[in-house]
Amino acid sequence: MPATAKRIEIAAQKQLRPIVRDYFLNLDAAASDPARRVAWCTSIGPCEILTALGFEVYFPENHGALLGARKVSHEYIPRAVAAGYCAESCSYMTSDIGSALAGFSPLTEAFGIAGPPKPDLLVYSTNQCREVQDWWGFFGRRHEVPVLGITPPTHLGDVTAEHISFVRGELARLIDIIETHFGMKLNENHLTEVVARSSRASTLWNQILDTARVRPATFTFFDGLFHMSPVILMRGSQTAIDYYEVLLAEMSMRVRDGVGAVPNERYRVYWEGMPIWPKLREMSDKFFDLRAVVAASTYCNSWAFERFDGGDPLEWMAKTSIAIFINRDERFKQEFLVDMFDRFDIDGAIFHNARTCPNNTNSRFGMAQRLRDEQDRPILVFDGDLSDLRFFSTAQTMTNIEAFIEQLEERKR
């Protein structure tokens, strides 16, 4: 890469830091206020219901990602392993449990708070993985609070009316149990408003990701990992909508002006699977130096839900929670990937085989091989992990990526 090439910073991100800080400070304040309640929820769980019921919602998976991004997961995973959790089970879970056992949180350094807010309730959905039940179970016992969850049907081909009805029933029962336990009553109009805002934030997020379809791509996978926090943490809030309107305007300007995230973009890559949180900067720099833009990913797209156009908010929640990529069968996933490759004009795809995240790894049952055979696009599969660097070799992975770009270059010549 020419020494003159520099990253063009995304101006909106200056607004993001205070938004995220305020989110955590509010959670911390709520946890110490007897009049307010805090619920923990899985990242694509029924958070809209919890928000509508008046809970402040915290997402432990985000804490797992923060531990990874701060490069400290490996210090805490052994504590969870010693407590009986398998070293090859979800490293978000093991690092989060381990850090709790050690009394450490990256939130202390980042925001000056003691750590995750003490919960009044834990709610999960197994639409992404079953590990969350046991992860939440640990904290339910630790904090002596109820653990509730829904268990939607998984590995779906088509999403049918029966599937949606079943999950809607689970959500309705969840509301009944929470209302009874806490003596609350859900205001359905309020739920509709929260769902509408959630959908609006998600739609804006999808539009932002879509701006990377142009050449040069406006936005990379690595940018997405930073800017996705509102759609995860603040889904259902006006704050998320306001932020994404600003970000979308900036990205639309990039499209208009032909500004690319990677100057002199030469290769367009798709990222399938989990990010490697402790290695984000190195990976981002590597692709940047190679003039390759990771223009699209399954991961960032996970929060791009179908639009809510009014009607039954529970039905929308039920449908969106099971229609997500991770909850679908191999055929659906393969077709989805091919469509993404075409839409984003992808030269080649990288599959991250994350050792501790089989559910978010799609190279274990021949899909990468099938795509390689059927598509005229190189596919690279490499081994790693979302947080646990004991399963990752930097030198080997960087050689793999460089060879992959050399392969793309050879095809262009």
Add this chain to the structure above:
Amino acid sequence: MSGPVFVGIDVGSSATKCVVIDDRFSVLGSHVVASGFDYAESAESALSRALAESGASRNDIASCVSTGYGRQHVDIADRNVTEISCHARGVREWSPEVRNIIDIGGQDTKVIRLNERGQMADYRMNAKCAAGTGTFLESIAARLGVPLKEIDALAMTSTCGTVVNSYCTVFAGTEVIERIKGGQPREDISMGIFRSIASRVFEMMPAHDGVCGVTGGVVAHCRAMVRALEEALDTMVYLPPQPQHAGAFGAALLALEFSKTEGSQPSHVARG
């Protein structure tokens, strides 16, 4: 020496190889040294010896490409290119019919699939694990206290189909000891160790059709490794003239090609 020379230096985890060629692709000299602690020093040492064998001096070097894990530590290199691309280029030059390349190195094993035009169609490297690598072999030899050369010689006399089933270096060592305790002949156990590597390599290959070329230090020094691979693949494999130097040879060829196309080089290849 008259005329320019082109140099490829492959700094691997165990050995550093250097190949010097002329502008007609002919190998003028080559050398291999242990990589040791200092990659820059080992590259320098291999280069000096290969140049001496070529009858060339540093002033004759028109272009140099480095490759291998230590490729970024070679100051004299104009560019660095991955060992995957270099092995593909080197073997293709020796035998254009090759469709699969198996490179068994000290730290990693690579399988490269070439398309009918000789371009890389696919490649795979071993996971973060010694299974299927030279380290696996060295570790078991060390545990038995038997030089690798002797294990190879013993294995070549085996007439039995013994396979060491474990991929894991630690478990394979335990399995070998159990087999010794069970009274199995040492030549059969020795051959079984090579079959373990061949089995691991087989499952890394995306396709098995077409001519298979084998490279790297292990096949260069162990005939039993070649035998085990031929058994696993059920076909003869192609062993190039300098299997351990395939990467360095490919790097030298790329150095020659880059010098010819100066000005239209792929800019992603970093300068050393």
